[in-house]
Amino acid sequence: MILKQSTETLLFKPNNFKEIYDDLHELHQLYASHTSISAGNMDDTDLLLPSGKAISPTGAAHCLLEIQRTAVFIRGIHKAILKLKQSFPDQQLHILYAGCGPYATLVTPFTTLFSPEEIRFHLLDINEHSIAASKKLYEALNIEDYVAEWICADATQYKFPTEQAIHLVISETMLNALRKEPQVEIMLNLIPQMQEKAIFIPDNITVSAQLLNKRQENDRLTQFDLVPERINLGNVYSIGRANCKIHEQVCIQIPQEVLKEHSLQLLTEITTFEEERLGIYQSSLNMPVAIANAQEYAGRKINFDYHMGEVPGFKYSWLP
Numbered sequence: 595m596i597l598k599q600s601t602e603t604l605l606f607k608p609n610n611f612k613e614i615y616d617d618l619h620e621l622h623q624l625y626a627s628h629t630s631i632s633a634g635n636m637d638d639t640d641l642l643l644p645s646g647k648a649i650s651p652t653g654a655a656h657c658l659l660e661i662q663r664t665a666v667f668i669r670g671i672h673k674a675i676l677k678l679k680q681s682f683p684d685q686q687l688h689i690l691y692a693g694c695g696p697y698a699t700l701v702t703p704f705t706t707l708f709s710p711e712e713i714r715f716h717l718l719d720i721n722e723h724s725i726a727a728s729k730k731l732y733e734a735l736n737i738e739d740y741v742a743e744w745i746c747a748d749a750t751q752y753k754f755p756t757e758q759a760i761h762l763v764i765s766e767t768m769l770n771a772l773r774k775e776p777q778v779e780i781m782l783n784l785i786p787q788m789q790e791k792a793i794f795i796p797d798n799i800t801v802s803a804q805l806l807n808k809r810q811e812n813d814r815l816t817q818f819d820l821v822p823e824r825i826n827l828g829n830v831y832s833i834g835r836a837n838c839k840i841h842e843q844v845c846i847q848i849p850q851e852v853l854k855e856h857s858l859q860l861l862t863e864i865t866t867f868e869e870e871r872l873g874i875y876q877s878s879l880n881m882p883v884a885i886a887n888a889q890e891y892a893g894r895k896i897n898f899d900y901h902m903g904e905v906p907g908f909k910y911s912w913l914p
């Protein structure tokens with residue numbers, strides 16, 4: 595069956611991109627056929643929350659087909675489950691998935707590897723249509739035994755159940771440079787509620803300010819051995835299980851000597867777990883965000899502040 599086959603391809607053939615691509619498209623057909631939610635449709639609307647945008651069920655379905663994103667998250671989650679089995683031997687592991695979307699994409703594959711006695715899901719989403727779709731999918735695939743509860747709630751406000759320990763929390767509710775979606779506010783709410791040995795995925799998200807040489811970045815598309823020179827000017831935010839804090843203003847200085855091709859950009863690196871990482875260009879979550887032409891601001895300083903709220907993201911101002 596394609597669910598088992600794609601899980602094995604994702605986990606054990608990490609460099610076989612063609613097979614991963616084919617399997618995830620076949621898996622999408624299976625999920626779409628049971629839920630009537632298909633990645634290509636885009637006929638529903640996003641929810642605009644006080645904490646940012648919650649993308650629609652079809653938008654969330656589309657995330658499955660962000661091949662490298664899905665692969666790196668699933669490989670990280672697999673490693674985390676194996677680690678938790680050591681930390682909590684013989685215990686059933688409870689996994690809270692905040693923003694599960696219509697397919698519970700990042701946990702459903704594990705129903706082919708572990709039994710319901712080993713892992714149990716708490717599937718949470720703010721969108722009732724996504725919750726209804728994931729219920730339909732689990733019933734159709736006859737895997738409802740894996741689900742402890744479906745929860746329609748806002749993950750920026752949600753409080754953990756008092757009667758049940760949570761061992762693993764997963765949330766991928768982000769865009770590049772932590773724009774627009776509520777990932778940061780969700781992390782700030784959920785991580786402090788976690789017990790000591792519990793794991794949050796992604797383990798870390800770091801946004802850095804870098805000078806990219808636009809000509810070299812273009813040339814690398816045709817010259818595969820070209821490694822573009824990127825000048826890291828410093829981190830503007832790093833948030834994860836080990837450093838879950840509200841952002842504090844960061845000042846970055848542009849060097850005096852810059853080329854006309856240099857562009858100041860924000861780069862996003864995501865560590866899902868251990869060595870499972872997503873870096874520049876590997877998914878839409880890692881596309882650089884351009885801030886300014888560096889030469890116009892040579893020698894100047896720029897302050898970055900992260901704002902939460904309806905449109906999360908970095909605001910910046912140049913110092914005189």
Ligand SMILES: C[S@@+](CC[C@H](N)C(=O)[O-])C[C@H]1O[C@@H](n2cnc3c(N)ncnc32)[C@H](O)[C@@H]1O
Binds near residue numbers: 653654699719766
């Ligand atoms: C980017 S999609 C990811 C879908 C799926 N988890 C995946 O990784 O393929 C984000 C999901 O998070 C949900 N979401 C966004 N903000 C939320 C919030 N504040 N509380 C609960 N769910 C939220 C959206 O409704 C959407 O289903």
